[in-house]
Amino acid sequence: MTRADAFFESIRDRNVAFIGLGVSHADMVKLFVRKGIRVSVLDKRTEEELGKTAADLKMLGVTFVAGRDYLKNLEQYDVVFRTPGMKYYLPELQKARENGVVVTSEMEMFFDLCPCRIFGVTGSDGKTTSTTLIAEMLGAQGRRVHLGGNIGRALMPIIDEIQSDDVAVVELSSFQLISMRRSPDVALITNIAPNHLDMHKDMQEYIDAKKNLIWHQNAFSKTVLNLDNEITRSIAPEVRGQCYFFSRREPVRYGAFLGEDGYLYMADKKGVHKLFSREDIRLPGIHNVENYLGAITAVWGSVDAENIHRVAKEFAGVEHRIEFVRETGGVKWYNDSIATSPTRMIAGLNSFQQKLIVIAGGYDKKIPFAPMVPSVLEHVKTLILMGKTADAIEQAVTGDPNYRHGKPKILRAENMEDAVGKAHKTAAEGDVVMLCPACASFDMYRNFELRGRHYKQIVESLPEQQ
Known part of the structure; x- marks a missing residue:
């Protein structure tokens, strides 16, 4: 039994x-x-x-x-x-x-009853891509992978199908983690920054919820932390098993890091292993280099270096995460609906070399927008705002001492159709338009997926020529 x-x-x-x-x-x-x-x-x-x-x-x-x-x-x-x-x-x-x-909860019960090894991922940003990368790498190794949690499907309903030699890869939100009393065999915390403060009593409760990913591990478990993030770095003394780091800024003793030569490396007890160039990673942006570093560290010892490299070259990305939608009239349209916080917007904006036309705004999670303003001023030429947070974002941008009138140009939209219409009218050949809300979707949509799909539907319906 x-x-x-x-x-x-x-x-x-x-x-x-x-x-x-x-x-x-x-x-x-x-x-x-x-x-x-x-x-x-x-x-x-x-x-x-x-x-x-x-x-x-x-x-x-x-x-x-x-x-x-x-x-x-x-x-x-x-x-x-x-x-x-x-x-x-x-x-x-x-x-x-x-x-x-x-x-x-469903996830608590799954952790109690799951017969196979569990890889668990949490973080304020990057957890969806990191979770998917881990699943892709394990799948490339020939493992039978069950991907779920806050991504994909619920896993408890298929508990009878899971075998002991399978592997489960789960993305876990702070809402799921807050009541967890078990931790995964391998835990990755991508980073921790202010988020969901509308749902948590305070920032400390949010941090403690994230820590629940590792608090119930044992001596044979593995924890992967972001060395470049102050909060995750400070968690290291609380790790009960093996502690690994990843960093894009400096070498680490145990874990993956980005070298000054632009190559990714993995350090373990056997030495430092040179893996592949960051240019081999198909996904754009330095934040995706970080996602790879964390995922590599998590699967190291379970996945061969060749299969990790193959995923880097072939994996095209997660829906709603800087997802290319189409090009029309020389204008490229991207969907970054998963950018539900200011830090995620920063990552999205930093993925492009040129100035962008950005559609932003949505539900208010009580997170300050000031930290993202420098990136907005640097990377955005037209900011189209909609939703409950439109006023707050505009005030944060125009109130910054470095803001100059019209840089960026700020427009208001009533809804997604209006926002895409204004972007279409504003954009010229060579421009990039991106939905990058910096906010949750709940003022207009049930979740960010529905928001992203509605955006894509509207963009796909645009005429071929401007």
């Missing part, structure tokens, strides 16, 4: 509830129903708003509590799965815990 089998057997007579009917929970509910467990779904949307998914689950015998009071009586359940986007310290969840309810 597997650990998963034993778990489902142990809760067969329990009353289980799932908060929020997202894609991952819909699959989880079906799994639990198949295991013969009583399941309820709690969602603030009505059953009519939930549509066919809710109707299909009701046919399976699932009970629904929908509408405004969906969290009113959590004490009646034995086990509650919270959605990752829900604040961990929500009063209703706190009260449920105090009354003996087990409050957990």
Whole structure:
């Protein structure tokens, strides 16, 4: 009997509830129903708003509590799965815990029951690309890889399919990590900078959530930290297993680094290994060199150098991360919808040598925009602002002592169609237009993926000529 089998057997007579009917929970509910467990779904949307998914689950015998009071009586359940986007310290969840309810999450359960080795990645920026690179490298080595977490699909619903000699590669957000009590076998923290301060009590809680990636490791585990980031560098004394660093600024004793000659190197107990030139990396930008350094360090010892190099030359990138959309009338259009913070905008802007036309703005995560202003002044010639944060971004830019009127030119847009239309009208042959919001999407879209796809749809519909 597997650990998963034993778990489902142990809760067969329990009353289980799932908060929020997202894609991952819909699959989880079906799994639990198949295991013969009583399941309820709690969602603030009505059953009519939930549509066919809710109707299909009701046919399976699932009970629904929908509408405004969906969290009113959590004490009646034995086990509650919270959605990752829900604040961990929500009063209703706190009260449920105090009354003996087990409050957990899909990812916590997966870590408890996963039969194979886990590579876990977190960070404020670069975690999606880094996670994907690790999966690509392990796949190139011939391993059967399960990619999920905050990227791809939920992994708990396929727990029965995962074998002990497989490998799981998971991206983990601070929302997922805040309640984790297990850590991966290999942990990579790409960097830590202010983010999601609308959801966390303060910056320290956000940092501590990220640290949960490593706090529960053992002596045989591996931790990879960014030497160039002050916060991640300071975490090193808390590492319980092997500690590796990566750096694009200086050599490291154990880990990957960028040499002065432009080559990537890996240092381990056997010495320093020269890998390949940064020019071989297909993805643009120095931040992607950093992503490779972290991913290389994570997989070193599990993936041959030749396969790492092959991925560097062939991997074309992650959707929504400086993704080339099309060229029309000599204007190139890029989608960087995943840039949901000021630091991600900085990375996106620094990926180009020329000045850009940038569409920015969105939901307010209570992060200051001042740190990105120098990059905006240096790399942007036209800034098109939309969404809730438009005023705050414009004030940050125009209030900077180095700002000169019209440099950049600042335009306002009502929505994405208006923003792309203004960019299309403004752009001339040789220009680059990029959606690089520096903000989350929740004021207009359910997630950054939908925002990026809508942007691409509008750009694809533009006429061939200006």
